[in-house]
Amino acid sequence: xxxxxxxxxxxDYLYHLVLKGERADGRAFDEYREIVxxxxxxxxxxxxxxxxxxxxxxxVGVKIQPGEPFSDTPNKGVIITNAELVPLASPNxxxxxxxxxxxxxxxxxxxxxxxxGAIDLEALCITPGEKxxxxxxxxxxxDDCGNLMDASxxxxxxxxxxxxxxxxxxxxxxxxxxxxKDVPVATTAVxxxxxxxxxPDTDEESVADTKxxxxxxxxxSVCGMQKxxxxxxxxxxxxxxVDIACERAKEIREKFLEV
Amino acid sequence: MIGxxxxxxxxxxxxxxxxxxxxELRPIKIEVGVLARADGSCYxxxxxxxxxxxxxxxxxxxPRHLQEATRAIVRxxxxxxxxxxxxxxxxxPDRRSNxxxxxxxxxLVPVVLTSYFPKSVVDVFVEVLQADAGTRTAGINAxxxxxxxxxxxxxxxxxxxxxxxxxxxxVLDPMKLEDNFGxxxxxxxxxxxxxxxxxxxxxxxxxEEFRRALELAKTGCQQIYEIQRKVLxxxxxxxxxxxxxxxSEGLVEEGI
Numbered sequence: 001x002x003x004x005x006x007x008x009x010x011x012d013y014l015y016h017l018v019l020k021g022e023r024a025d026g027r028a029f030d031e032y033r034e035i036v037x038x039x040x041x042x043x044x045x046x047x048x049x050x051x052x053x054x055x056x057x058x059x060v061g062v063k064i065q066p067g068e069p070f071s072d073t074p075n076k077g078v079i080i081t082n083a084e085l086v087p088l089a090s091p092n093x094x095x096x097x098x099x100x101x102x103x104x105x106x107x108x109x110x111x112x113x114x115x116x117g118a119i120d121l122e123a124l125c126i127t128p129g130e131k132x133x134x135x136x137x138x139x140x141x142x143d144d145c146g147n148l149m150d151a152s153x154x155x156x157x158x159x160x161x162x163x164x165x166x167x168x169x170x171x172x173x174x175x176x177x178x179x180x181k182d183v184p185v186a187t188t189a190v191x192x193x194x195x196x197x198x199x200p201d202t203d204e205e206s207v208a209d210t211k212x213x214x215x216x217x218x219x220x221s222v223c224g225m226q227k228x229x230x231x232x233x234x235x236x237x238x239x240x241x242v243d244i245a246c247e248r249a250k251e252i253r254e255k256f257l258e259v
Numbered sequence: 260m261i262g263x264x265x266x267x268x269x270x271x272x273x274x275x276x277x278x279x280x281x282x283e284l285r286p287i288k289i290e291v292g293v294l295a296r297a298d299g300s301c302y303x304x305x306x307x308x309x310x311x312x313x314x315x316x317x318x319x320x321x322p323r324h325l326q327e328a329t330r331a332i333v334r335x336x337x338x339x340x341x342x343x344x345x346x347x348x349x350x351x352p353d354r355r356s357n358x359x360x361x362x363x364x365x366x367l368v369p370v371v372l373t374s375y376f377p378k379s380v381v382d383v384f385v386e387v388l389q390a391d392a393g394t395r396t397a398g399i400n401a402x403x404x405x406x407x408x409x410x411x412x413x414x415x416x417x418x419x420x421x422x423x424x425x426x427x428x429x430v431l432d433p434m435k436l437e438d439n440f441g442x443x444x445x446x447x448x449x450x451x452x453x454x455x456x457x458x459x460x461x462x463x464x465x466x467e468e469f470r471r472a473l474e475l476a477k478t479g480c481q482q483i484y485e486i487q488r489k490v491l492x493x494x495x496x497x498x499x500x501x502x503x504x505x506x507s508e509g510l511v512e513e514g515i
Contacts, residue, residue: 100357100358100360100361101361103354103357103358103361104357104358104361104362106354107354107355107358111461114461115461115462115463116463117463210365212458217463220465220466221463221464221465221466222460222463222464222465222466222469223461223462223463223464224460224461225445225458225459225460225461226362226458226459226460227362227365227455227456227457227458227459228361228362228365229365230364230365230368230369231365231369231456232369232450232454232455232456233454233455233456233458234453234454234455235453235455235473235477238455238458238473239470242466242469243466246466
């Protein structure tokens, strides 16, 4: 994500701005860009959400279909998460199968949903060993202006919370809302010298080159983490990021994901 | 993840199922310079994990468009043998191995002095021959030693291990059984100075438990660092070059 073409002088400018305690767009270090969340824009999906995080735009669609369970979990539903970094979203994205950035993004979104236990997989069993509901979470990046991890994770849980299981369509009874038991929220920060800044935009991402994403659950536990990018991160910063991440996640949860 | 009601006990008299204390690593074996053709190589065992790492380069980049004008690029391929796990794994890269390769590369790149070798590539290949939880950390440990063996200039070695939560307790270096039924897994990698270069986490931990897990994983990394260092010092403190490596030495010189 950090291979955006940017003049060294601008990187230098941004870096020194942060050392002075400022950010280019005037935000506080732990302040998020404006979040706009729209649920259900895609009628054909079983659940969907459009997330705008500043200028970053992500569409998440959830499709739920009956299918075979994995042989080692015969009475559990299946979650499959995929992320498409389509070339419309950035001059750096190319057509073709997901590259490692896309795969990492999908796996981190998946980690939040899975490890938080947000979806009760046992409730998605239709016939043990034969038929279960498969939940496809497809993340479609529309405009990459930084921090895709948080935008995509927010879109995923929002889409899941509004999703319904299309039972009628498959002759399996009436449609019912997808049971969602927890609300994981991902929070991403980068370090600039001694400063830690949250919700980096693309410029900030390319200066910092290393991000830490922390996914927290409704009870304030941590359910997933990922350091991403070719750099170091200090232990102090990790702890600071975890602490602030819990607060920011709580605010985002309360504001956008109230059940 | 198991429910508390199943009460599978992972501790007996305060020791784990394989007799380890909660803060104890599995037995580690590291051999350096085990492959004749590679510029650097390392074989490592961490408990039942068996991994082999090879380093080629710095060498010419193919395809050419990946070249960087001011530095070397580093490529890292983590690959699991189909026979390395209980049920046969379909050969070839999958999404998991793609992600592991990415984070492992990013765990090593911070210490590699890539600006010394513009327009070249350092290829790191890691083959997991037997897997028992902790293959990415074993791979990073082996790759770090293999990079040193290849003579790639580095700021330091990288050491890696995981901490986990099992039966409510934070433990060092979880084995497969503990990982499968455990409540959390936190793999890290770091320099001997304590700068973190890999950090992942899945499962469920309170922020306080996470701190304890990170501290514990750090102590594991420090122990592994001592072993990595000793193996390299032992290997290169004597002037006799083992026979198996004569060929690779020759190749390196021709390459330059």
